[in-house]
Amino acid sequence: MKINAYRLKKSHLKTFVISIISVSAIFASVGTLMISGIKDWSYASMRKEYLSYARGHSHSIGKALEAQRIVDGLLGERIMSAAKTISEIGNPDTDDLRALARTINVDSILIYDESGTVINSADVGYIGFSPKQGHPARDFYDSTLISYVGEIREDAVRGGHVKYGYLKQSDGGFIQVGISEAKIGTMTAGFELDELLKEIKGTGSIRYVSYANRDFRIVGSTDDSLKGKYLEEDERLAVTNGQFLESESGSEWDRLYRVIVPVYSGGSGKGSLIAGIEMKETDSLIVLLSNLGILLISIIYIILLLMILSSYRKDKSLWKLAYTDDLTGLPNSLYLKEILEDKLSRERNLSLALLMVNLSDFRNVSMTLGYETGDRMMKEIAERLEALAKNGITLYRFAADRFVLLYEDCRSRNESRAIAMKIDDIFVKPFRLQESFKYLSVQVGISDTEGSRKSADQLLKEASVSLGSIKDPEDSSLAYFDSYMENELQREEAIEEELSKFLQGEGDGRLYLMFQPMVTLKGDRITGFEALARFESKALGLVMPMEFIRIAERKQLICQLGEVIFREACEFLRILESSGNHGIKVAVNISGVQLMRECFSEGVRDIIGKCGADPSMIELEITESILVSDFEVINERLGQLRNQGIRIHLDDFGTGYSSLHRLRELQVDTLKIDRSFISSIKGTDDNDSITGDVIRMAHRVGLVAVAEGVETDLQKDYLIANGCDYYQGYLASPPLEKAKAIELLARINPKTDETDENQSA
Numbered sequence: 001m002k003i004n005a006y007r008l009k010k011s012h013l014k015t016f017v018i019s020i021i022s023v024s025a026i027f028a029s030v031g032t033l034m035i036s037g038i039k040d041w042s043y044a045s046m047r048k049e050y051l052s053y054a055r056g057h058s059h060s061i062g063k064a065l066e067a068q069r070i071v072d073g074l075l076g077e078r079i080m081s082a083a084k085t086i087s088e089i090g091n092p093d094t095d096d097l098r099a100l101a102r103t104i105n106v107d108s109i110l111i112y113d114e115s116g117t118v119i120n121s122a123d124v125g126y127i128g129f130s131p132k133q134g135h136p137a138r139d140f141y142d143s144t145l146i147s148y149v150g151e152i153r154e155d156a157v158r159g160g161h162v163k164y165g166y167l168k169q170s171d172g173g174f175i176q177v178g179i180s181e182a183k184i185g186t187m188t189a190g191f192e193l194d195e196l197l198k199e200i201k202g203t204g205s206i207r208y209v210s211y212a213n214r215d216f217r218i219v220g221s222t223d224d225s226l227k228g229k230y231l232e233e234d235e236r237l238a239v240t241n242g243q244f245l246e247s248e249s250g251s252e253w254d255r256l257y258r259v260i261v262p263v264y265s266g267g268s269g270k271g272s273l274i275a276g277i278e279m280k281e282t283d284s285l286i287v288l289l290s291n292l293g294i295l296l297i298s299i300i301y302i303i304l305l306l307m308i309l310s311s312y313r314k315d316k317s318l319w320k321l322a323y324t325d326d327l328t329g330l331p332n333s334l335y336l337k338e339i340l341e342d343k344l345s346r347e348r349n350l351s352l353a354l355l356m357v358n359l360s361d362f363r364n365v366s367m368t369l370g371y372e373t374g375d376r377m378m379k380e381i382a383e384r385l386e387a388l389a390k391n392g393i394t395l396y397r398f399a400a401d402r403f404v405l406l407y408e409d410c411r412s413r414n415e416s417r418a419i420a421m422k423i424d425d426i427f428v429k430p431f432r433l434q435e436s437f438k439y440l441s442v443q444v445g446i447s448d449t450e451g452s453r454k455s456a457d458q459l460l461k462e463a464s465v466s467l468g469s470i471k472d473p474e475d476s477s478l479a480y481f482d483s484y485m486e487n488e489l490q491r492e493e494a495i496e497e498e499l500s501k502f503l504q505g506e507g508d509g510r511l512y513l514m515f516q517p518m519v520t521l522k523g524d525r526i527t528g529f530e531a532l533a534r535f536e537s538k539a540l541g542l543v544m545p546m547e548f549i550r551i552a553e554r555k556q557l558i559c560q561l562g563e564v565i566f567r568e569a570c571e572f573l574r575i576l577e578s579s580g581n582h583g584i585k586v587a588v589n590i591s592g593v594q595l596m597r598e599c600f601s602e603g604v605r606d607i608i609g610k611c612g613a614d615p616s617m618i619e620l621e622i623t624e625s626i627l628v629s630d631f632e633v634i635n636e637r638l639g640q641l642r643n644q645g646i647r648i649h650l651d652d653f654g655t656g657y658s659s660l661h662r663l664r665e666l667q668v669d670t671l672k673i674d675r676s677f678i679s680s681i682k683g684t685d686d687n688d689s690i691t692g693d694v695i696r697m698a699h700r701v702g703l704v705a706v707a708e709g710v711e712t713d714l715q716k717d718y719l720i721a722n723g724c725d726y727y728q729g730y731l732a733s734p735p736l737e738k739a740k741a742i743e744l745l746a747r748i749n750p751k752t753d754e755t756d757e758n759q760s761a
Contacts (some may be wrong), residue, residue, distance in 0.1 A: 333398065616645040
């Protein structure tokens with residue numbers, strides 16, 4: 001089964017893909033915001049820089065305008081001076097006008113009559129000139145102005161650029177006085193507008209600098225193509241309101257930033273300074289900073305991406321460890337439970353069956369032939385069962401010796417029964433183990449959702465209960481969960497509830513101990529008692545340990561329950577000591593679940609210390625079956641207990657799990673022979689019974705032999721004849737309550753302060 005096909009795609013991969021997409025989206029947003037921020041910052045810096053630059057140079061422009069005003073004033077004064085002199089002369093001729101021009105330092109003097117025609121001039125070439133409509137002289141002649149100083153313009157007669165001033169006479173004519181551009185340039189050296197604009201422009205990223213007068217007409221610029229143009233409406237409004245204005249123009253690769261700053265001179269607005277700034281340098285800076293930022297973000301993104309991928313691989317590895325069986329590679333019980341919960345929660349009319357397969361003889365293989373052989377056999381078992389995992393059937397390793405087949409869309413019990421028959425068929429062929437062959441028998445317990453809605457826990461519990469109902473595999477190896485089993489299941493839940501209440505100090509349940517004596521076969525002397533737990537309540541009556549201990553183990557209640565039992569046993573030991581019955585041991589059964597806890601040995605020591613008991617008088621009994629789970633760990637824990645002076649009994653020996661060749665290394669002191677061996681004894685000379693061999697084998701490995709379930713004198717005689725050390729059973733006494741056990745001890749054992757260590761189990 002491809003385990004990734006369901007859960008990894010459904011949950012983990014989706015989670016990490018979402019994480020990657022989210023991180024990518026975040027970094028894309030951060031990158032966009034960063035680039036936008038860099039751009040805004042760069043533009044803001046550029047604006048601040050050039051606005052300050054333009055404002056600073058607007059002062060110089062104001063100075064130039066002030067110089068222009070002064071020149072215009074001087075020219076006006078010279079016109080008035082020339083007019084006054086001409087009036088005094090009366091009717092000057094050409095020579096007089098030339099002398100006057102030299103005196104007042106002007107380049108030309110023209111006298112117009114009332115018709116607007118030049119009648120006299122310092123340059124005879126102008127005599128007879130009559131300006132047409134649109135000419136500045138004609139415009140002045142037609143106006144109501146008395147005097148006017150114009151802009152530098154090209155002379156219509158002689159060419160060249162001249163600045164003219166005009167003054168009307170009382171006879172209707174007017175006088176025109178001109179100063180050449182060269183002479184004006186000498187007068188305004190350092191204040192020439194175009195030169196000043198060139199100086200402002202410099203050699204940086206400023207493409208052009210222009211000046212617009214108060215009529216919003218560009219009268220000066222480092223770009224001649226802009227001269228004479230007018231500002232746009234919004235630009236005029238900004239200048240009028242004393243505001244600066246910025247805008248961008250041009251193509252993507254040749255953009256200009258344009259800034260307009262009002263120019264003031266003498267406290268009033270005189271026009272505006274316009275600068276066109278190339279964006280290449282700023283854009284290059286933006287690209288550089290953006291690339292550096294993107295590089296940094298990319299590095300961080302890649303690092304985070306690698307961290308996410310690393311986390312994904314680690315999570316995938318941990319997930320595989322949590323949800324798969326290391327040995328077979330199959331999904332485990334936890335995975336099965338999650339899949340069941342998911343399917344049952346999503347689909348209401350789901351029809352499925354659980355087939356739980358139990359390998360009844362498998363533990364014997366591991367214990368007798370070793371774990372490596374058992375592992376190889378388990379892999380082959382998984383391969384055989386996996387052949388059935390198709391057409392909606394999936395295989396899981398549920399426990400050490402159990403598998404589960406999940407049959408989806410199982411329409412009837414006939415279909416699930418057919419699969420169970422196939423399971424039987426694949427185990428007909430034996431398994432080759434080393435130099436021999438091994439047959440395995442299997443049992444199949446089946447639960448389904450037929451006719452009812454169930455939870456995952458309920459389905460698994462029903463399959464387990466149905467499997468446990470197979471008492472005789474020879475009779476049938478298949479069982480469906482039915483109403484009788486359902487009653488058993490309800491009883492199990494009721495017992496669990498009563499036990500939970502008892503452990504929480506609630507309810508009317510009562511846990512108490514019965515004590516069965518352990519007696520020497522020679523002398524019939526009691527050397528100790530085995531503490532046997534009993535539980536009863538009003539609702540359930542008396543519940544035997546075979547029933548409630550199994551439930552407590554499955555429901556994780558056994559550790560709490562075991563502490564109560566052990567504490568009660570230690571209290572009984574204290575009573576024995578205080579009543580003068582020294583040297584009498586008390587044995588307590590412990591569960592494999594308890595023994596697997598790391599703190600178990602420490603907990604035992606704490607309880608013994610609080611009760612004031614002698615550790616050497618405590619005996620703990622374990623069953624063979626718990627050795628299968630983890631022999632090395634269990635054996636280490638047993639060694640820790642023995643180091644405290646506690647003796648260890650191996651209970652129910654001979655039920656089929658122990659590896660005989662490992663008995664020597666097992667940390668136990670006593671071998672308790674299972675009652676099934678004792679019940680088979682037919683006489684003292686019974687050659688068919690192997691009980692005597694077991695006793696001798698125990699002695700050979702240095703263990704004490706104790707027989708359980710002795711009920712007849714014949715059995716007792718056989719045990720004496722074969723050298724058994726101690727016995728338990730109804731022949732000596734049934735389990736007794738605390739007081740009666742002490743009475744029996746007083747009757748059989750005379751009180752003594754000395755302890756015969758040789759008679760101890």
